[in-house]
Amino acid sequence: MRVGRLLSVVGLAVVALGGGVGLAHYQSQRTDTAAAATRTTAPETDAPTPEKTTAKPTPTKTVKPTPTKTVKPPPKKTEVPLSGPGTFTTAQASGAVVGTGGTLRRYRVQVEDGVDVSAHQAAQEIQAILAHPRGWAAHGRGRFQLVSSNADFVIRIATPATADKLCLANGMDTHGELNCETTSGVVVNLKRWMTGSPTFAGPPSEYRHLIINHEVGHEIGLRTHMSCPGPGKPAPVMMQQIKGLHGCVSNAYPYTEGGSYITGPLVS
Template sequence: MTSSSPYDPPAEPRPPRLDFDRPPAHPGTAPVRPGLRRMRRRRRRTVLLAVALLVAGAGAAGVTRLAGPDLLGRHPLAADPSLANGTGAGSGSEPRGYPTAGTGSFAAADGRSPVRGDDGPLRRYRVEVERDTGQDVDEFAATVDAVLGDPRSWIASGELRVQRVPEAEAADFTIYLATPATSEGMCAEGGLSTERYTSCRLPGRVVINLARWMEAVPDYGAPLEVYRTYVINHEVGHEFGELHQACPGPGAPAPVMQQQTYGLDGCVANAWPYVDGVRYSGEPTDGV
């Protein structure tokens, strides 16, 4: 129910209706204006042309019945099963064969890696992948092992070592591969907003967004493997105490702690914290 105002002014008189589609009340007593004849002829031609086009299009598509209201889009787009389920082209709900939301349940990789690095404290990590995402947990773990054990990664400092372990109680931190919806919820627990787009790190928890793992980001300018290496080193770098850094200048390699997911700012893609055996970095920024 809607409320009414205490005072409704009287309606103003309406001007006489000019209905050019209605013939005179007494044919022959009022001549039809030449302009009206031309307008009627144009309208008839337009209607006939539209009908002819619809019939031709229907015949080409193999449609045998034309229903006026249906031509105006009586049924919503969601009536198309591919669009309703988020699998149609351009829908974005299930892009390129991977889910955007999952069960929130994870499978952990078995086994342990060798200890990588020459000296320093040992940082143990565990690897988990969200179930039913089409991603193999052992394959993901092997990629993480290869990145963190590379001599261009964080162990190049000579001040820490890394090892993957299967037991949760033995791990200093866990690296998760999660769907955009699940990763958003996990990151939000620490007050971080990812808009289902970025990855994040919380104390003891590195969360890699599956969408970024599968697609990287537009205009990154490097193969997917480079972005994957970058995102592991970047988020694990936060776990090791590193803060965000800025691009040193146009054409320079992007520091691994630069937020390359949001753009390179004139730098070129770079996935490693050490370049030519030297720690490569930029000026610190306010972000973490």
């Protein structure tokens, strides 16, 4: 009987102990659950990833090359000697008679020594001027022939100082600028032959026609100068165009292309 009660007590103790263990285990679970509930992990918030900005390539500026201006060198100034030795070289040349009628006049060409003009080339150029279709010979105002000797008159190309001396000997003051006609022939100022005239619109090569036509005009008997016939009209070759055009247009030929004589009022 006592043994049975003892077993009963022991059994109760075991049951009680087991219940305590179970309670303790239950409470421990509750505590862990509460702690877990308390430890609420904040949801991870993903920070917005900044958008990558694709860098646009900087456009390359196309640099247009600056055009290089072509600078034309100024025309070379023709150097004209102001004086010379006063001696001349005669062109050793001869030519056929040119002209349709009138008195035959033989001429020779001389160029002052030491200047940059060939006597032979000058003679050829003067021969072509006197044979020009708009010249004196082509319209019956005389016939001309280039010779190297036995000439009726001489055409001399001289430096300004020498030209002044030759012209002054015949009573004309040419001031280092002008041409003249003397008792022995024509004196051409080298400056005018090489550079032309400031009042003449054409090049020196054309102005030489005016020089020869004007001075040879005196040789064939046209002793009096002319003036401008009217504004805009061609100036007569017997007008002293270098002294001013007075409304006329510069002109190097005695006749128009149609064959009309270019004239104007006589200067008294």
